Amino acid sequence: MQKNYQEFLELLNQERKDECVIYIMELFNSGFSVKEVYEQYIIPSLAEYECNSDVEEICIWKEHTRTSIIRTILESSYPYLIKQKKEKINKSIIVACPQLEYHEIGAIINTNFFILEGFDAKYIGANTPSEQIISAVKILKPDYLALSITNYYNIVATKKLIETLKEDNKEIKVIIGGQATKNPLTIAQLKYDYILQSYEDIVMFKENLL
Ligand code: B12
Structure with missing residues (x-):
């Protein structure tokens, strides 16, 4: 049919x-x-x-x-x-929605997209308090932290989170994605390393790593 x-x-x-x-x-x-x-x-x-x-x-x-x-x-x-997932590429990534961000389907889908492309990706939750995200980064020591942000009013908390995180974890690279990150003015204040929005972006990101 x-x-x-x-x-x-x-x-x-x-x-x-x-x-x-x-x-x-x-x-x-x-x-x-x-x-x-x-x-x-x-x-x-x-x-x-x-x-x-x-x-x-x-x-x-x-x-x-x-x-x-x-x-x-x-x-x-x-x-x-x-x-269907491709060969592992030995890069790890934690995906989370920052505190007060309840929209999580984009985060879950993109975690699965990273997995399909061979990343070792782990989704740790919606509305995840900053201290829990920082704890996960300290303990799991991923290569990347990806934050999915939908509501603009969560940008301020995300800014503080990235700043605190990078004080003690200089190696960590932060990826941002999601509806609130599509406006360049909104994200100008964030100290992120990469911005990705789609499967194609993830594929290009991977190609540049290899
Ligand atoms: C479902 C939904 C909810 C559910 C979410 C449930 C859940 N478990 O996720 C609930 C009921 C909780 C909810 C609540 C609210 N919602 Co709502 N919600 C939606 C809705 C209908 C769908 C969102 C969704 O899942 N989309 C599907 C996913 C796959 O798309 P996405 O998130 O955009 O992600 C894509 C990309 O952005 C990207 N991406 C996303 N993250 C990442 C991360 C990385 C690393 C990468 C690579 C890519 C990436 O990839 C995805 C695939 O293309 C949208 C409508 C819409 N047009 O989006 C409104 C919407 C997002 N909600 C909205 C609002 C206003 C709210 C509330 C404030 C409503 C209220 N009055 O309570 C609350 C806020 C809750 C909170 N504090 O977060 C607004 C946001 C406006 C804005 N931009 O600020 C929208 C746009 C509705 C509207 N037209 O007004 N909502």
Whole structure:
């Protein structure tokens, strides 16, 4: 059966979780790659979402319901990701959302993109307090810390986090990404090393390392 994005979107809009998961699993089984499924189905289904209610509470729980379905799909994609990932490149990376940043799907997806490209990548969570991020860097000693920032008001906390982190961990390179990092004026105050936004950016970043 020929599948298309609109069909999946309809199931997701109706919050029919089981059918959404089955739909995506059938895509994988018919030969779609993890990258294709994420880019053609998962990312647009959230990025293009607009709540059709004027009541904020309704919008928030509906967004949670939607992301919960997407999270289940992302977890279910992991066995396919294991099969599709490239040779290891001996570079480690911790991915996190800074404190008060609850938008985490972009962080999870990009952790998986790094893994697909052979990085040893670990996602440590949404709304992660600065001291926990710093602790993870001290203990795990990754080559890179990647921060996913969606809301502009989290830039100030991110600025402080990067400054504190770099005081004691001079070697660490900081990558930033996410909607709040797309505006050059907003990020001018951040002491980051790299800015990446997509799978293609990750591929180019890797090519420059090798
Ligand atoms: C789902 C959602 C939520 C969920 C998130 C649940 C979860 N577990 O993640 C919940 C309900 C928690 C939520 C809450 C809020 N949300 Co909200 N939310 C969304 C929604 C619908 C989808 C976000 C998403 O997951 N997109 C899909 C991912 C894959 O896309 P992405 O995050 O942009 O990431 C992509 C790139 O940016 C990049 N990327 C991201 N990070 C990184 C990191 C690296 C290293 C790399 C390489 C790339 C990368 O790769 C991804 C793939 O392309 C958006 C709508 C939208 N248009 O984005 C609003 C949106 C992001 N939310 C918004 C707002 C305002 C809020 C609230 C303030 C609402 C409120 N009144 O409470 C709160 C704030 C919560 C907080 N403190 O963080 C605004 C943000 C406006 C702004 N720019 O400041 C948006 C844009 C809605 C809107 N049109 O107004 N939200």
